[in-house]
Amino acid sequence: MTRPARIIGAPTDYGANRRGVDMGPSAIRYAGLAKQLESAGITVEDAGDLPVPLADERDPEPASGLANAKFIEEVEEVSTRIADEVAATLADDTTPVVLGGDHSIAIGSMAGSARDAEIGVIWFDAHGDFNTPTTSPSGNVHGMPLAAALGIGDFEGVGWANARGLKEENVALVGLRDLDAAEKEAIRTSDVTAFTMSDVDERGMTEVVDDALAVASDGTDGVHVSLDLDWLDPKEAPGVGTPVRGGASYREAHSALEQVASAGVLRSLEVVEVNPILDQHNETAELATELAASALGKRIL
Numbered sequence: 321m322t323r324p325a326r327i328i329g330a331p332t333d334y335g336a337n338r339r340g341v342d343m344g345p346s347a348i349r350y351a352g353l354a355k356q357l358e359s360a361g362i363t364v365e366d367a368g369d370l371p372v373p374l375a376d377e378r379d380p381e382p383a384s385g386l387a388n389a390k391f392i393e394e395v396e397e398v399s400t401r402i403a404d405e406v407a408a409t410l411a412d413d414t415t416p417v418v419l420g421g422d423h424s425i426a427i428g429s430m431a432g433s434a435r436d437a438e439i440g441v442i443w444f445d446a447h448g449d450f451n452t453p454t455t456s457p458s459g460n461v462h463g464m465p466l467a468a469a470l471g472i473g474d475f476e477g478v479g480w481a482n483a484r485g486l487k488e489e490n491v492a493l494v495g496l497r498d499l500d501a502a503e504k505e506a507i508r509t510s511d512v513t514a515f516t517m518s519d520v521d522e523r524g525m526t527e528v529v530d531d532a533l534a535v536a537s538d539g540t541d542g543v544h545v546s547l548d549l550d551w552l553d554p555k556e557a558p559g560v561g562t563p564v565r566g567g568a569s570y571r572e573a574h575s576a577l578e579q580v581a582s583a584g585v586l587r588s589l590e591v592v593e594v595n596p597i598l599d600q601h602n603e604t605a606e607l608a609t610e611l612a613a614s615a616l617g618k619r620i621l
């Protein structure tokens with residue numbers, strides 16, 4: 321029997337420092353996520369949205385802590401909440417499906433998923449999200465979650481951010497095409513495996529995703545999949561804050577997430593960076609919904 325799924329909304333926007341992406345969970349629900357998952361034969365429960373500090377109660381530059389990481393205190397507060405919820409969901413033998421929100425929420429999802437288990441991560445994204453507060457050109461935490469989870473640079477020993485049961489060797493990034501200079505260097509010198517869009521061009525998505533699955537499942541108890549909608553080409557997914565041309569096609573994306581389902585290793589899933597204000601007729605949210613269903617086992621036939 322397939323495990324049930326629990327939808328967990330994380331309506332953040334401070335990690336992208338741009339309004340609108342906080343409406344992602346609502347747009348994805350409106351696009352029919354629960355129905356789609358049920359049609360894939362999965363029992364779905366919606367836990368609603370986790371509380372996020374209101375815009376006028378936030379502090380963009382807290383005096384202490386990780387300098388140059390905007391709204392880091394809010395990130396800590398909400399990450400802790402997400403981590404607890406994800407861990408509790410897994411303890412119920414249920415698959416957490418976390419809806420962003422900006423990609424800073426991945427810090428919490430990974431910490432929760434890796435609290436009591438060794439996990440791997442597949443990161444479908446145009447970006448590396450491998451900056452640290454020191455290397456980040458923007459200070460936006462949605463460009464830092466992998467570095468945070470892995471305890472790189474300023475994030476070393478930051479308990480709430482580090483994903484306990486996650487090693488660099490089990491992290492695979494897929495579809496990269498926009499990296500900052502220092503971020504490139506950090507990825508190169510780390511033990512993560514990075515597949516750029518050039519790799520996809522040369523080898524095809526199927527082979528690349530096969531390799532990514534091997535990296536993430538090697539010696540682990542399961543895989544956390546983080547799907548940033550800007551992984552797709554902006555023609556398919558216009559409703560994102562940081563679009564980059566040359567992304568995955570609709571068909572590549574579906575087939576990649578179907579591969580994830582077929583591998584039978586999915587432990588937790590998150591879908592991030594859907595910004596309804598920038599979207600056209602909710603098509604990016606609809607795509608997010610369909611791709612989540614594919615990852616959880618929905619099939620054409």
Ligand SMILES: NC(=[NH2+])NCCC[C@H](N)C(=O)O
Nearest residue numbers: 423447451458460462463562
């Ligand atoms: N999850 C995202 N959309 N990340 C975009 C990050 C962009 C840029 N690399 C930065 O650090 O600011």
Ligand SMILES: [Mn+2]
Nearest residue numbers: 446447548550
């Ligand atoms: Mn991205």
Ligand SMILES: [Mn+2]
Nearest residue numbers: 423445449548
């Ligand atoms: Mn991202």
